[in-house]
Amino acid sequence: MITMIATVLAADPMLDTDKWWWKVLAIVAAKVLAIFVIGLVATMLMVWFERKIVSGMQNRIGPNKAGPFGLLQTLADGTKLFFKEDLLPEKADKWVFRLAPFLAFVPAFLLWSVIPLGGDFSNGHDGTVTWFGETTRIQLIDPPIGILLVLALSSIGVYGIMLAGWASGSKYPLLGSVRASAQMISYEAALGLSLGAVLLMSGTLSTSGIVIGQNSLGNWNIVATGFIPFAIFLIAMTAELNRPPFDLVEAEQELVGGFNTEYSSIRFALFFLAEFMNVITMSGIMVTLFLGGPQPLELGGVNIFGWAGPLGGTLWVLLKTLAFLYAYVWFRATLPRLRYDQLMDFGWKLLIPVALGWFLVLAALQMTRDKYDGLGPVMVTAAIGVVVLLLAYLLFTAALTVSRRNREREGAAY
Amino acid sequence: MDLLVFILATAMVIAGAVGVILRSNPVHAAMSLVLTLFGIAVHFVALGAHFLAAVQVIVYAGAIVVLFLFVIMLLGVDKSEDLSIEPFPIQRPLAVVVGVGVSGLLIAAIARAKDTIIEGVPLDASGDQNIQALARNLFSDHVFAFEFTSILLIVAVAGTVLLTRKEKKDSQS
Numbered sequence: 001m002i003t004m005i006a007t008v009l010a011a012d013p014m015l016d017t018d019k020w021w022w023k024v025l026a027i028v029a030a031k032v033l034a035i036f037v038i039g040l041v042a043t044m045l046m047v048w049f050e051r052k053i054v055s056g057m058q059n060r061i062g063p064n065k066a067g068p069f070g071l072l073q074t075l076a077d078g079t080k081l082f083f084k085e086d087l088l089p090e091k092a093d094k095w096v097f098r099l100a101p102f103l104a105f106v107p108a109f110l111l112w113s114v115i116p117l118g119g120d121f122s123n124g125h126d127g128t129v130t131w132f133g134e135t136t137r138i139q140l141i142d143p144p145i146g147i148l149l150v151l152a153l154s155s156i157g158v159y160g161i162m163l164a165g166w167a168s169g170s171k172y173p174l175l176g177s178v179r180a181s182a183q184m185i186s187y188e189a190a191l192g193l194s195l196g197a198v199l200l201m202s203g204t205l206s207t208s209g210i211v212i213g214q215n216s217l218g219n220w221n222i223v224a225t226g227f228i229p230f231a232i233f234l235i236a237m238t239a240e241l242n243r244p245p246f247d248l249v250e251a252e253q254e255l256v257g258g259f260n261t262e263y264s265s266i267r268f269a270l271f272f273l274a275e276f277m278n279v280i281t282m283s284g285i286m287v288t289l290f291l292g293g294p295q296p297l298e299l300g301g302v303n304i305f306g307w308a309g310p311l312g313g314t315l316w317v318l319l320k321t322l323a324f325l326y327a328y329v330w331f332r333a334t335l336p337r338l339r340y341d342q343l344m345d346f347g348w349k350l351l352i353p354v355a356l357g358w359f360l361v362l363a364a365l366q367m368t369r370d371k372y373d374g375l376g377p378v379m380v381t382a383a384i385g386v387v388v389l390l391l392a393y394l395l396f397t398a399a400l401t402v403s404r405r406n407r408e409r410e411g412a413a414y
Numbered sequence: 415m416d417l418l419v420f421i422l423a424t425a426m427v428i429a430g431a432v433g434v435i436l437r438s439n440p441v442h443a444a445m446s447l448v449l450t451l452f453g454i455a456v457h458f459v460a461l462g463a464h465f466l467a468a469v470q471v472i473v474y475a476g477a478i479v480v481l482f483l484f485v486i487m488l489l490g491v492d493k494s495e496d497l498s499i500e501p502f503p504i505q506r507p508l509a510v511v512v513g514v515g516v517s518g519l520l521i522a523a524i525a526r527a528k529d530t531i532i533e534g535v536p537l538d539a540s541g542d543q544n545i546q547a548l549a550r551n552l553f554s555d556h557v558f559a560f561e562f563t564s565i566l567l568i569v570a571v572a573g574t575v576l577l578t579r580k581e582k583k584d585s586q587s
Contacts, residue, residue, distance in 0.1 A: 096441065144544065148468035155476025159448070162480065166441060166487055174487060181484050185477065205465075205545065 031140050035112045043277045047074040050329045057333040078269060086265040091169030100167055101270035104160025107153040108274040111281035113140035114149050114207050116293045118314030121211060137208055146207035150285055158184045165259035176258035180249040186347040187239040190232055193355035197229035197362050198289050207288050214292035222290040230290045232355045237282050243328055245335035283324035291320045353396060361385035419460045426453030440486045444479055451475045465545045
């Protein structure tokens with residue numbers, strides 16, 4: 001039975017064994033439970049973290065009443081939301097209205113399953129740990145399509161927001177959700193292209209494989225792909241998460257509250273939870289892709305979490321993820337929101353062309369490195385790449401100038 | 415277990431397909447379509463074609479149906495139409511003819527399939543080999559079909575841009 005589950009899930013090498021299936025099942029169940037609990041608690045802490053940091057940046061105190069340092073504030077808010085009245089707008093499409101929060105929430109949770117949350121990758125270990133005689137990874141599943149699963153789930157998350165706005169049967173949520181879907185589809189292209197650069201370097205789609213490939217600082221994809229894919233990925237991910245400065249989806253001044261205006265009580269809480277959980281999981285994905293996941297950063301051969309032994313990987317993931325979480329809060333506290341046309345111009349006219357050009361140059365360099373030895377051919381390829389990129393840039397600007405002139409000649413479109 | 419997965423996935427596909435036809439609300443129909451696409455993705459996973467399953471979800475469920483929904487919302491056609499009005503008079507009889515024809519073809523194909531399809535030797539392709547095999551096939555044996563498809567898509571995009579621009583000029587003059 002277990003082998004058949006394994007063929008269906010293609011999940012974990014340890015599931016291929018026939019013996020001790022109850023032990024395997026227990027480990028998987030424990031992992032699921034652990035991820036569920038970690039997910040919820042991390043989200044709770046993330047909300048607190050964000051409120052506390054933002055208030056610090058704005059010279060306020062922030063939540064400080066519930067629990068020590070206000071840590072339990074989110075729990076209190078959540079409890080309050082549970083007991084609020086659950087409103088269903090009269091013009092709402094009831095079935096879709098009830099479905100939408102789950103479409104946003106479930107993908108956010110499932111994303112946890114492919115993130116390597118720890119394991120010993122130092123000194124050439126492959127990140128597996130042995131529990132009760134079974135070899136496994138500190139991540140729920142390790143499917144061969146790992147990173148594509150992330151893309152698939154984030155594209156399912158769009159449905160939640162889109163249908164929530166539509167099903168509310170009200171003007172502003174609809175506008176918010178149309179904006180959201182346009183934004184998320186646009187930035188998904190840039191996201192995929194910068195992801196392509198990472199996959200080019202690692203040559204595998206599985207998340208653990210990507211982590212194994214980044215075994216030294218020079219092999220971390222942030223360095224190996226030349227930083228630009230990382231910058232694009234970070235920006236596109238911020239837009240994909242609808243975080244400031246790309247939070248036009250819920251621009252309060254324009255749209256009341258955005259797609260979730262009509263939602264209240266537990267349904268609203270689910271959206272809220274999904275949003276914050278996505279921030280954490282996507283930071284985890286970025287750590288996996290670009291910063292080597294549980295790989296230690298050894299400067300001068302010193303691993304600062306070396307004392308923790310097998311837990312060191314987990315501590316590294318935590319540290320790196322926290323850096324991203326702080327960066328997200330920082331963005332929110334400092335950057336003003338973009339205008340809608342700026343958002344679309346930025347995505348389509350800057351991020352996507354740059355990501356595409358960089359991807360092509362990286363592919364050419366990889367090809368040269370595989371075929372020829374020495375630095376000479378690589379330099380020649382790089383030079384050709386730069387020239388081609390320059391030409392493409394000139395053509396692109398020419399096209400933009402022509403289209404702008406045509407637009408001005410025609411007069412205003414509206 | 416395999417049989418159970420097959421039955422569940424097929425039930426998803428069929429339920430979704432029936433939903434697409436029977437739901438009068440376009441958004442509900444689109445959601446049913448998503449159900450169908452997911453069912454097909456499950457079938458792909460059960461057959462060991464993980465990459466195809468992921469692409470199925472990313473491209474079809476994640477992009478194409480989202481665009482359907484986008485158009486439905488943008489144009490505000492999310493109201494059930496009056497079925498008594500027929501915009502093109504010949505459309506319905508033609509639809510019946512085409513429908514019968516396509517189902518006939520499908521049934522014939524399934525009937526013939528038993529003889530023509532050889533007992534499949536599963537590709538020894540686990541993990542990344544799956545994708546590599548697919549890529550090699552696509553970029554060597556079928557490279558022309560692949561490139562022509564991309565040209566077709568570009569033509570479609572360019573055509574759309576051209577059509578919308580023309581319309582705008584007419585309304586202004």
